[in-house]
Amino acid sequence: MNKEKQISGVAIKQVALLAIILVLTGLICFNLALFIPSVLGAITIYVVCRKYNFYLQEEKKWKPWLSSLVLMLASLIILILPIYFIADLLIEKLGNAQVYMAKFNVFLDKIHSYVYEQVHFDILSKENMDKLKSSAGKVSTSAVSGTFNTLTVVMSMYFILYFMLDQPRRFERILTSSAPLKRSNISLIGDKMRKLIMANAIGIPVVALGQGLVALIGYFIFGAPSPVLLFALTAAASMVPVVGAAIVYIPVCIFMIAEGNTGPGLGLAAYCLIVVGLTDNLLRFTLLKKLEDIHPLNTVFGIIMGMNLFGFMGLIFGPILISLTLLLIQVYRNEFSENDIPELEFPDKNNDDNKIDLIV
Template sequence: MDKDKQISNVAIKQVALLAIILVLTGLICFNLSLFIPSVLGAITIYVVCRRYNFYLQEEKKWKSWQSSLVLMLASLIILILPIYFIADLLIDKLGNAQVYMTKFNVFLDKIHSYIYSKTSFDILSKENMDKVKNSAGKFSTSALSGTFNTLTVVMSMYFILYFMLDRPRLFEKILSSSAPLKRANISLIGDKLRKLIMANAIGIPVVALGQGIVALIGYFIFGAPSPVLLFALTAAASMVPVVGAAIVYIPVCIFMIAEGNTGQGLGLAAYCLIVVGLTDNLLRFTLLKKLENIHPLNTVFGIIMGMNLFGFMGLIFGPILISFTLLLIQVYRNEFSDEDTPPDLKLPDNDDEEKVNLIV
């Protein structure tokens, strides 16, 4: 056989080593899959707290354990507890599932009867109504059963986070040296991930909370039933792609009109469509665009995929995974381009801020 056509020993060794690495990585991920949400959550909080961690350890000369514990406590109070209280409010209502489902069924039946009486069109057929009721019942049960799992994830997340914050330079050096990429591309990936995580971990919850608070004011003004519960539902629904908070306040408005409170129902509808809608647009086109300009389709498909893969953390890491895949395609072109001078790798966004490397 012609030696020029033979596969070199170096290539064979590279392929064999790569195969071993992939197999071992797959085994590790498969057997530790329960901790994937914890790892993703720890990475999220690490990125959010990174700048402050370096400031406390390197500028203020705090001991690493002091800085780590303070930032962990701060993240618990600022990021975790608000989500916990909203979830606790929802779970408290779902805890009385049998009693609450009766009210929920009455709520759906009144909306269905009102729409049918006005349009003579069976938008919500009996089959669909039964499906919605059954789905709500199953959701209440799964939400309760998932409470202990959530506590386990949070505890594991902070355990992992402590070791990330304790020696951050070493942690980032290990990541940087392990990546088989040019240093410029490593810095680009780190910078892009930082922006994506900040946009999803801070921007989306702030938008959700802002819409929830504005909607809560309207619920109190127009006398909506259970305004605090509706606040929690509106804040949670605002993260749902396409429909957003409208999936909560539109049925509430129809229910109020069906109850005979036509003026209040129409007033709440106008308030939510105008004020809550403007709040959503204002926050999205100011805060979210400043953090990172994420394409709406990226968010829609990312959340759908992320929720299936990672559960609640999929709200953050679903869109990131899609953006990261597109970024890796561009990195691949930069790493292995046949051109003598590969084109500068730049993502199509409007962020002209000074680039800050995540990996140092």
């Protein structure tokens, strides 16, 4: 009876080894926390470039170093520079805090006064107005302070990415052999992560740039103030689900009407609601749905968490981390509750494991 209640030596060894692994992993993450965004970014770009890397190295017989450098340069031009341009533009405008905040305060006061005169409703009390102005000042200050950090992350990210692209088969073999999971679950994680990364790294920036460019045309046509800055703000705001770019163009339209430009203000409002809104729906329900159907709450909370952890790059990494956490919960259930595994999604144990792709 006592022997049955005793914990086996194997279980004790497993728990002890797991504890050591967790402690060492915690120490590594704590001391290398600055490089976590770089690792996430390198993995993201690796997944995007993976197919082309294998094509160049294995079919075209390019040298690994040449293939790696070409793909790194292409990813820098296509993926990183557009996002960095928007971020840098916002930082440049927000960086001149004294001039910017003076204009921003006038902008807010004008909107508040106009709305109050029209509907006699105090949309923003003096206390809330002060809070909003204070929050905007803090955002501008933190944006400027994060410039150097962003450049450091990008440089270290490409340093890590080079070694991933240089020997891709070895890199993937190390990942799959290190994961203490069934091959079917490794395949599930790989396939799901590929879709999540493509949706966040390709889909969301494309939707943002598309909306920003379409809105920019309207800003120039109807004479909106600072159209290039508004383009950057619209592109950044479009990443936020539900409200999206409306949190930028609606106040701008009200401001233009309050300034006496009623015709252009109403015209811009109609243009943004119809054309920009149609662009948003078209891109989201075609491109994003095709890549991966991500729940809006994942994106909202992912962006909030990602911005706190990684700054501007958190716009992409935050939603990925939220989705990955939910995916790992599903994998945990599949790994240890085999009776609940759907037969269509997870094949029977007797099936040949070699038929399952290893990663991504």
